[in-house]
Amino acid sequence: MSSGSQSHAARPTDLVALVTFDNEVCANQAVTLEGLCEDDRSARPLNFGLAQWLRLGRRMWVNVAGREIHGVATARDLGARSAWVIDTLIDAAESGHGNEVIADLLGQAVEAASRASVTHLLLRMDIDASAREPAMRAGFRPALPERIWTGSLGERPSTPGVTVRTSTNADQRALFQLYSRSVPTEARLLLAMTFDEWQVLRERRGFRSGTDLLAEIDGRPVAALAFSEAQQRLQFELTAEAGTVTAVRALLGAMQECTGRGTVLTLVPRHASSIEQVLLEQGFEAGAEYILQSHRLRQTVKLELKVPVGVPVPSGGGA
Numbered sequence: 001m002s003s004g005s006q007s008h009a010a011r012p013t014d015l016v017a018l019v020t021f022d023n024e025v026c027a028n029q030a031v032t033l034e035g036l037c038e039d040d041r042s043a044r045p046l047n048f049g050l051a052q053w054l055r056l057g058r059r060m061w062v063n064v065a066g067r068e069i070h071g072v073a074t075a076r077d078l079g080a081r082s083a084w085v086i087d088t089l090i091d092a093a094e095s096g097h098g099n100e101v102i103a104d105l106l107g108q109a110v111e112a113a114s115r116a117s118v119t120h121l122l123l124r125m126d127i128d129a130s131a132r133e134p135a136m137r138a139g140f141r142p143a144l145p146e147r148i149w150t151g152s153l154g155e156r157p158s159t160p161g162v163t164v165r166t167s168t169n170a171d172q173r174a175l176f177q178l179y180s181r182s183v184p185t186e187a188r189l190l191l192a193m194t195f196d197e198w199q200v201l202r203e204r205r206g207f208r209s210g211t212d213l214l215a216e217i218d219g220r221p222v223a224a225l226a227f228s229e230a231q232q233r234l235q236f237e238l239t240a241e242a243g244t245v246t247a248v249r250a251l252l253g254a255m256q257e258c259t260g261r262g263t264v265l266t267l268v269p270r271h272a273s274s275i276e277q278v279l280l281e282q283g284f285e286a287g288a289e290y291i292l293q294s295h296r297l298r299q300t301v302k303l304e305l306k307v308p309v310g311v312p313v314p315s316g317g318g319a
Helices: 012-021 045-053 098-115 132-137 169-182 185-190 195-201 245-259 273-281
Strands: 005-009 058-065 068-077 083-091 120-126 141-152 162-166 211-217 220-230 233-240 263-269 285-296
Touching: 005 098, 012 058, 012 068, 058 098, 068 098, 083 098, 083 195, 098 120, 098 132, 120 132, 120 195, 132 285, 141 185, 141 273, 162 245, 169 195, 169 211, 169 220, 169 233, 211 245, 220 245, 233 245, 233 273, 245 273, 263 273
Parallel strands: 083 120, 233 263
Antiparallel strands: 005 058, 058 068, 068 083, 120 285, 141 263, 141 285, 162 211, 211 220, 220 233
């Protein structure tokens, strides 16, 4: 990186540079769930800078040399302020120092997250993105390989023994247990090991106005699906225990009954073989591959206090 360039949180003094840079078309290497439906993945940094200065929940960092911007990164909250996702990552350097620019921007994001007591910083990108190596240098670790699938919903198949219903807030604990049974331990160590972590890391922005369905066998939740319309395209998210293909079929059929036929897309973790099996059966096509990366800034520590038998333990109640 040239000695005259540096990364910092966007300032009002960067406005002129941002206005000039906003007219350029630069690829955004950060991928979000809601962004999967966007054909144009270029970003408008000027809008993000204004959102930061107006305290609208956006954080932004720029790499600047003089009045020329070499890179931009932005982050927003996930389910709470204690977890952020990088939703813009632009390398605009033409000097051959792109990796250094990206690493410096992500380092600034990590430092800001640490000061804000953030526990997790997530970043999703193409599996072969040039920013993967500098992201590793900044402390991001690969958590979940994913693949996008697109297709059309068919008629609802016969799924005896499976009950599908709308999930409610009362199902949150059961959904967390389903996540824990479905996601490999190595991924959960980087993402969510506890119920509270799972809640704040869920990428629900694209599904807030959608519908949540739950599939049960003998009263036990074995698969869950959330779907929402986005830019005239239906996007859904599936979680399923291994070997529960019947429940996955039932959920896709229920979604078809709710929405009618149409083009749909979903991002599926590569460990979810039951889901991919059903999608293949229904004629879906696999597309681009991504990697969800995590920088865990704080580790969860579980303490167990052993109390000898017969020793009274204060309950906090009155006499």
